Amino acid sequence: MAHSPFTIKLRWPGALAGALVLLLTLGTLGAVAWQAEWVGGLSPADYAAIRFTVLQALASAAISTMLAIPVARALARRQFRGRSILITLLGAPFLLPVIVAVLGLLMIFGRSGLLNGGLAWLGLPGFSIYGFHGVVMAHVFFNLPLATRLILQGWLAIPAERFRLTASLNASVWQLLERPMLRAVAPGAFLVIFLICLTSFAVALTLGGGPRATTVELAIYQALRFDFDLGRAALLAGIQFLLCACAALVVWRLSTADMLSGGMDRRVQRWDSGAAWLDMLVISAAAIFLSLPLAMIVFRGLPGLVDLPVSVWWAAARSISVALVSALLCSGMAVALALWGGRFVAVVGVLPLAASGLVIGTGAFLLIYPVMNPAKAALVVTALVNATLALPFALRALEPGIDTAKRDFDRLAASLGFGPWRFARMIILPRVRRPLGFGAGLAAALSMGDLGVIALFAGDAQETLPLAMYRLMGAYQMQSAAGAGLLLLGLSLSLFWIFDKGGRAHAQM
Numbered sequence: 001m002a003h004s005p006f007t008i009k010l011r012w013p014g015a016l017a018g019a020l021v022l023l024l025t026l027g028t029l030g031a032v033a034w035q036a037e038w039v040g041g042l043s044p045a046d047y048a049a050i051r052f053t054v055l056q057a058l059a060s061a062a063i064s065t066m067l068a069i070p071v072a073r074a075l076a077r078r079q080f081r082g083r084s085i086l087i088t089l090l091g092a093p094f095l096l097p098v099i100v101a102v103l104g105l106l107m108i109f110g111r112s113g114l115l116n117g118g119l120a121w122l123g124l125p126g127f128s129i130y131g132f133h134g135v136v137m138a139h140v141f142f143n144l145p146l147a148t149r150l151i152l153q154g155w156l157a158i159p160a161e162r163f164r165l166t167a168s169l170n171a172s173v174w175q176l177l178e179r180p181m182l183r184a185v186a187p188g189a190f191l192v193i194f195l196i197c198l199t200s201f202a203v204a205l206t207l208g209g210g211p212r213a214t215t216v217e218l219a220i221y222q223a224l225r226f227d228f229d230l231g232r233a234a235l236l237a238g239i240q241f242l243l244c245a246c247a248a249l250v251v252w253r254l255s256t257a258d259m260l261s262g263g264m265d266r267r268v269q270r271w272d273s274g275a276a277w278l279d280m281l282v283i284s285a286a287a288i289f290l291s292l293p294l295a296m297i298v299f300r301g302l303p304g305l306v307d308l309p310v311s312v313w314w315a316a317a318r319s320i321s322v323a324l325v326s327a328l329l330c331s332g333m334a335v336a337l338a339l340w341g342g343r344f345v346a347v348v349g350v351l352p353l354a355a356s357g358l359v360i361g362t363g364a365f366l367l368i369y370p371v372m373n374p375a376k377a378a379l380v381v382t383a384l385v386n387a388t389l390a391l392p393f394a395l396r397a398l399e400p401g402i403d404t405a406k407r408d409f410d411r412l413a414a415s416l417g418f419g420p421w422r423f424a425r426m427i428i429l430p431r432v433r434r435p436l437g438f439g440a441g442l443a444a445a446l447s448m449g450d451l452g453v454i455a456l457f458a459g460d461a462q463e464t465l466p467l468a469m470y471r472l473m474g475a476y477q478m479q480s481a482a483g484a485g486l487l488l489l490g491l492s493l494s495l496f497w498i499f500d501k502g503g504r505a506h507a508q509m
Contacts, residue, residue, distance in 0.1 A: 014340025028363020068147035097449025104293025304483025378457035394439030441499030
């Protein structure tokens with residue numbers, strides 16, 4: 001398909017955005033490779049970290065996917081009051097700051113949590129959340145909703161005519177429709193969650209439980225912050241990039257098209273009702289598991305808000321500033337790249353998925369360290385990295401609308417004598433306000449909850465709210481930590497809502 005003249009003339013903003021992404025991904029990876037101690041090789045502790053990283057990611061992805069299947073099936077078969085709200089809330093953990101969710105889990109399963117309090121009352125031995133099982137539990141908390149949403153989409157994509165035909169044949173819905181759908185959808189959900197768990201940092205930092213439960217990213221952090229071993233940190237960062245790149249490649253290669261032909265958009269009517277009580281039990285158990293930690297944050301965080309140290313409020317202000325810069329930068333890069341289009345943009349758009357924030361942060365640290373104190377650039381680097389990591393999601397949301405607008409209005413704009421900037425301002429942007437607001441809100445929320453990059457760089461003067469909250473947890477000031485967590489949760493959701501609502505205001509349908 002021929003490019004419009006406006007697309008050609010607007011290449012330089014896309015080229016600039018693409019160059020920035022390449023610098024922050026492949027450029028930082030090059031710095032990592034240059035500094036890595038390839039001759040010395042890996043120590044037994046490094047091999048243990050790699051093994052633990054892969055095993056916990058496999059276990060987390062497998063458990064999340066297996067538990068999501070009955071939840072998604074129950075949601076697909078049942079209609080009840082509040083169902084649409086529950087399905088919408090299943091997307092909330094993706095926006096949830098990781099450190100907040102971990103604190104909520106500690107309030108339930110920690111040494112002084114509700115579970116251990118109940119076990120002590122019954123005279124039973126206590127439960128420790130630290131270690132392999134704690135990391136897996138936290139990852140299941142985050143990724144069960146994602147797996148449920150992905151698999152539920154597969155169920156909802158089965159045309160109503162297929163159910164009518166299966167019922168008329170008195171055949172098994174599970175054998176003819178559901179099992180083939182799961183064979184197509186479940187592997188993709190498993191691989192996406194596996195990739196997410198490979199790059200987990202905050203969970204391992206708080207729940208790892210010692211040398212036997214150390215991920216590669218946690219080992220990178222320890223090598224930089226505690227040992228200041230740049231060569232070892234660079235070597236581990238290179239290995240982490242290879243792990244993520246291989247996982248991302250498998251996800252891309254195994255992505256399949258919809259295996260079902262389209263129907264006539266009739267309302268699905270099912271005759272395989274099954275046991276209604278069992279479906280509601282599954283839905284209730286999942287809802288309780290996902291909501292109880294957040295309810296504990298709210299319950300214990302409200303008293304802690306009153307007595308928060310002044311330093312926490314300053315940290316919140318820094319986090320808001322970083323999040324706003326990250327959101328604006330991510331939105332600008334996404335628009336510029338989507339306007340350009342082509343294979344280069346397709347490659348640039350997936351590169352951040354193969355690199356974790358800590359790997360990019362390690363490369364940036366290695367590039368900055370010979371020139372200046374990395375702590376002075378902590379907030380700037382954090383904003384840049386967070387914008388880059390959120391770019392694939394924003395780009396995915398923007399591309400369809402921008403491609404449609406260019407295809408529909410290029411010739412009309414050319415006949416009216418529109419210049420490229422006027423074309424973008426008057427034709428493109430009004431038609432992508434909704435996805436643009438969503439992408440900006442997502443970038444802001446993810447940036448608010450970041451604990452990976454800032455942990456490498458920041459001193460006390462650059463402390464953000466997640467880092468302040470983590471330090472309060474380390475000092476066993478749990479009420480203040482809960483207050484900071486509630487503040488972080490409120491700010492993250494508020495920023496997302498403001499940007500998303502702003503994109504919807506007066507936007508075209």
